Amino acid sequence: MTLELPTRFERDWDRPVSDAPLRFAVIGLGGFARNTALPCIEESDYCETTAVVSGSPEKAAEVASEFDAEHALTYEEYADGVGSEDYDAVYVVTPNALHLPHVETAADLEKAVLCEKPLEADADRAERLVEVCEDAGVPLMTAYRMQAARSIRWIRRQVADGLIGDPVQIHGEFSYPLLANGGDPNQWRIDPDLSGGAALMDIGIYPINTARYVLDADPVAARGTTHNPDPAFEGVDEHVAAQLEFPDAVTASCTASFGASVASRFAITGTEGRIVVESVFGVDDACHLTIDVDGSHLEGTVAAPHEVSEEFDYFATAVLTEMGLAPDGRHGLTDVQIAEAVYESAEEGTRVEL
Known part of the structure; x- marks a missing residue:
């Protein structure tokens, strides 16, 4: 196998859009x-x-x-x-x-x-x-x-094509200190009535959904723990860890925090290799990619356009052409159900089936 790091990521969904904008x-x-x-x-x-x-x-x-x-x-x-x-x-x-x-x-x-x-x-x-x-x-x-981001779409294709063998484990982390440097303690993200939660609902959703997307599968059970040592986070989660069980014994460990140092990383390990991408959940226009397969090790920074611009163009293309629209509402509903299962597990100390 000849393993090569992409020099850039391309749109894999682009097509003529005659009725734009x-x-x-x-x-x-x-x-x-x-x-x-x-x-x-x-x-x-x-x-x-x-x-x-x-x-x-x-x-x-x-x-x-x-x-x-x-x-x-x-x-x-x-x-x-x-x-x-x-x-x-x-x-x-x-x-x-x-x-x-x-x-x-x-x-x-x-x-x-x-x-x-x-x-x-x-x-x-x-x-x-x-x-x-x-x-x-x-x-x-x-x-x-993330589902419109060229880097994640490329990783999904490599996993589907068997580059790393059968997936075994996913690790995703996303954190930053929300209230550092004068952050507003009264903001809606930590108001349970407006947010429904805090770290999990705002940023923990990213590694959870990216795991679902890259695996093209939904979890069957969840375990979770939450902590809120800062009084400003009373009633919501400042830190959260979710352990998801997918079919075929694949697991995903997803963590998020509004009280930790900046972290933005997604890794998927299979029976024959591993892919890691860093600075993945922010809106940066480049990511650091590491691939280990068959004794070969490649790493480098791969440029890509702004993920939010990509998302809007992806949505517009789906609406204005015959391209199917995804992730749809049912897909988004599943993540809210997963989040509720993680919160239930954290409160009850039990494994929750989905």
């Missing part, structure tokens, strides 16, 4: 929307922003001006359908527990939906969100940018 209403104008998502829509090949929606009319007007959006709407105006003739899809990027009503509006307006992960703050609301879109017949994609 897909016009977006961006629902929620927090830091991620303003600093990451909206600039990435600007940089994308097939998307544009034509409406922005906020609880603050002043913020909506400011952001609309900054990104040349035609409409600056309040949540009430969005719910009333103001300006809806000028957008084709909505991107919901509000706190988790606010996703459902905004998706309900999008379904009523017959707009395609890209909804941030996790789909909602609990599984019952996530299931209702999925059903609303199914009943209306509108496309729903869960915003797992």
Whole structure:
């Protein structure tokens, strides 16, 4: 076997898109929307922003001006359908527990939906969100940018092609000190009513979902532990560890923390080799890849475009062409159910079957 490190990752899903751009209403104008998502829509090949929606009319007007959006709407105006003739899809990027009503509006307006992960703050609301879109017949994609990331898609193909033999173990970790350097202790990410949890629901979802995607399988059982030594995290998880059991005796150990040093790493070990990718869960435009197979060791940094721009173009391509849309709402619902199983296991100290 000749083992080579890719010099760059290519889109494996790209195809002609004749009806571009897909016009977006961006629902929620927090830091991620303003600093990451909206600039990435600007940089994308097939998307544009034509409406922005906020609880603050002043913020909506400011952001609309900054990104040349035609409409600056309040949540009430969005719910009333103001300006809806000028957008084709909505991107919901509000706190988790606010996703459902905004998706309900999008379904009523017959707009395609890209909804941030996790789909909602609990599984019952996530299931209702999925059903609303199914009943209306509108496309729903869960915003797992890792599934549009060229690096992870490349790794998934190598695993499927048997590069490392049969998968045995996955280790994924994602952490950063959320409240360091003046982080807001009152932010929604650590408000259980808005988030449904903390480290697990916000960043632990990344290694869990990436494990599912790379294996092309869902776990059958989960064990979990959570800790919150910092009083600011009272009632939610500051640190979480999830042990997932997949079919064929494959396991995934996924950890996340809002109180640890920065870590962003995904590794999959098989019967014949191992692949490790670092700086994987952030939005950096390059990753460090290590491959060990048949006594060969390769490593290097491989460039790739911004994962969020890729995600928007992937979604637009799926909506505007015959390409199937994934990860869909049911896929996103499964992760919320997994998260609830991890929390149940942590509370009860038991293995929870899924």
